[in-house]
Amino acid sequence: MTPKPPPTKHNSAQHTTTTMKLHTVTSLGEFDKVLKSELVIVDFFAEWCGPCKVISPFVETLQSDYNQVLFAKVDVDQGKDIAAKYTVSSMPTFVYFHKGKEVNRVVGADRAGITTGLDQLVSLNPAAVKSLPGAGGADSEDAGSTVNSTDNSAIAAFVPKNMEILNSGIDFTSTEALNIANNGDVRNVLTNGLSGDQEFVSDTDSQMLLNVQLQNNAKIQTILLKKPAVSGDNQIPSHIKVWANHPNLSFDDTQSIEAQHVGDVVFDGEWAEIKLRYVRFQNVSTISMLIEGEDEDECTNLDRVVLIGSSGEARSGKLEKMQD
Secondary structure (H helix, E strand, O other): OOOOOOOOOOOOOOOOOOOOOOEEEOOHHHHHHHOOOOEEEEEEEOOOOHHHHHHHHHHHHHOOOOOOOEEEEEEOOOOHHHHHHOOOOOOOEEEEEEOOEEEEEEEOOOHHHHHHHHHHHHHOOOOOOOOOOOOOOHHHOOOOOOOOHHHHHHHHOOOOOOOEEOHHHEOHHHOEEEOEHHHOOHHHHHOOOOOOOOOOEEOOOOOEEEEEEEEEEEEEEEEEEEOOOOOOOOEOOOEEEEEEOOOOOOHHHHHHOOOOEEEEOOEEOOEEEEEOOHHHOOOEEEEEEEEEOOOOOOOEEOOEEEEEEEEEEEOOOOOOOOOO
């Protein structure tokens, strides 16, 4: 299905390169999950702290420069037990962790000190891959997955032997979704799916475009789409086009660059399984998906996207040999 020329689509609706907020931690249990990532920086702040508010936007922009590092923040008034455990008494304080152990800290809104600390942290392992909380770890170790308990068994049935769920290796600092209404959060769709009153729906017409950046090069075999709840004139996805290694693909690009996969989206119960030609999706660092419904004038809803395949080493290193 050839996409119609996009009239007024929002080509940067969900681009998160420099404005993604830091992951906020409120409990020791959640903090322990954050520390499962190899390289971590934690911003201890307070709402009443003036210097904290001044330095916060600067720290957020650093995420795109240090893809190996997981950035998190703790409000010392809400996470008093965390602040006490790490003896934080001045704000802001930036604590650096390597493999769960503190290796450095910077006290104060010191831009040079913060970046120097990050450089030193990354030097411990330039090829480190961050593990995002809620997108892998202890609760989803079976497949390195981003699954919640409700979907766990259903998704596992689609994962072949020697394959894994790749969502825990998504780099959200360079991932974007275009033509999305009401600031729908692409992170939800690529991690645990929607909950409550959350929605992820196309804006001006039926098309949405996801550009997903991976921390590791990967072979991608399958894309799973979860059937969304729809209301009013909205609709479920019915067609998909997929490209490999076209970062920041635009709607204009989708009309001029040939897709490596073009097909229908057919749901069997809650899930639609899109099997890709494996030879076309090897050494993938970015995967782009143009998803649309049957009626080009109606908006399309999406609940969740799961990527299945096999992952190599970090993009900065040599891709490891993977079995076909």
